[in-house]
Amino acid sequence: MMVPKCCLFDLDGVLVDTARFHYMAWKQLADALGFTFTEADNERLKGVSRMESLDILLQIGELSPSQEEKNRFADEKNEVYLKNIQQMTPDDLLPGVRNFLKEVRKKGLLVGLGSASKNARLILEKTNLASMFDVIIDGNLISQAKPNPEVFALGAHLLGIENNSCVVFEDAVAGIQAAHNAGMKCIGIGSSEILWEADKVFPAISHVRISDLIFS
Ligand code: BG6
Ligand code: MG
Numbered sequence: 001m002m003v004p005k006c007c008l009f010d011l012d013g014v015l016v017d018t019a020r021f022h023y024m025a026w027k028q029l030a031d032a033l034g035f036t037f038t039e040a041d042n043e044r045l046k047g048v049s050r051m052e053s054l055d056i057l058l059q060i061g062e063l064s065p066s067q068e069e070k071n072r073f074a075d076e077k078n079e080v081y082l083k084n085i086q087q088m089t090p091d092d093l094l095p096g097v098r099n100f101l102k103e104v105r106k107k108g109l110l111v112g113l114g115s116a117s118k119n120a121r122l123i124l125e126k127t128n129l130a131s132m133f134d135v136i137i138d139g140n141l142i143s144q145a146k147p148n149p150e151v152f153a154l155g156a157h158l159l160g161i162e163n164n165s166c167v168v169f170e171d172a173v174a175g176i177q178a179a180h181n182a183g184m185k186c187i188g189i190g191s192s193e194i195l196w197e198a199d200k201v202f203p204a205i206s207h208v209r210i211s212d213l214i215f216s
Contacts, residue, residue: 002185002215005165007104008155010047011115013171014189014205015097016123018085019046025080026057029073035061043194047172049116049145050074078119085119088126096206101132103210110134112155114168114178116145135159146174149182156182167213169205173197185215 013019023042030037041060045053054074058064065073090098104111112135113120120138124130137155144150149163156166168179168186176197179186187208188198195201199215202208 002164004109004167004185004213006110006112006156006159006161007167007169007213008112008114008152008179008184009101009169010171010175011113011120011123012117013046014169015094015129016088016092016127017094018117018123019171021081021084022046022053024084025077026053028080029077030057030061033061033063033073035063037061043173047116047146047170047175047178049139050078050118052145082119085123085126088123090128093127093129094205096204098129098132100205100208101129104213105132107210109213110159110161112159113137114151114155115139116142116151146172147177147181149178152179152182152184156184167215170198171195187212 009015012022023039026042026045027037037057037060044056048056051074054070101111111133113133114137116139118139121136135155135158137151142150142154152168153163156163163183166184168184169189170176170179170186171189173194176186176188176195186198188195188201189205192201200212
C-alpha cells in the first residue's frame with residue numbers, strides 16, 4: 001500500500017480551465033498560417049512547453065520557418081493567451097479545487113505545483129491560489145519538458161519528500177509519463193480513453209476523495 005506524503009498538481013487543465021485558452025491561441029496562429037488545427041491535434045500540446053508546442057504545431061502545418069520567425073510566432077501566441085487570461089478571477093478555478101487543496105493540507109500532506117507554463121504564477125495570483133502551495137515549480141525553473149520527470153522531481157526534492165511518496169494530478173499524457181518517469185503515482189483528470197496510462201482517472205478534481213490518494 002502507498003500512502004502519499006505530498007500531492008503535486010499540474011495547473012492548466014487540472015486546477016484551471018486554461019487548456020481552452022491555450023488551444024484558442026494556437027488555433028489563431030494556425031489559422032493565420034493557413035492550416036487546420038483541431039482539438040484532437042491539441043491533445044499533443046497539453047503539458048508540453050511553449051516552444052515544443054510550436055514545433056508540434058508547425059509539424060502539423062508542414063512548415064519549417066527560421067528560428068527568428070519561430071520566436072515571433074511563440075511571442076504572438078503568448079500575447080493572445082495573456083490577453084485571455086487577464087480576466088481570470090478566483091471564480092475561474094475548476095469546481096472543487098480550493099476545497100480539495102484545503103482538505104489535502106488538513107490531512108497534513110504537502111502541496112506542490114508542477115507546471116510547464118511560464119505564466120503559472122500569474123494564474124495562481126489571479127485565482128488567489130498561490131498561498132495554498134508549499135512549492136511552485138513552473139516553466140521558468142525547468143529546462144526539460146514533460147514527459148521528462150524534472151518538473152515533478154524538483155518539486156519533491158525541494159519539499160524533501162521521496163519521489164515514491166508523491167501523487168501527481170495531470171490532464172496530459174506527457175504529464176502522466178513525466179510522473180511515472182519520476183517514480184510517482186499519477187491521477188489522471190479527464191477522459192480515461194485518453195489518460196489510460198494513469199494509475200486512476202477521474203473526470204474532474206471534484207470527483208476525487210482523500211481516500212482515492214491511497215494506492216494498493
Ligand atoms: C502547459 C500547458 O501547462 O504549459 C501547455 O498544458 C502550454 O499547453 C505549456 O504550452 C506552456 O505554457 P506557457 O504559458 O509557458 O506558454
Ligand atoms: Mg495540464
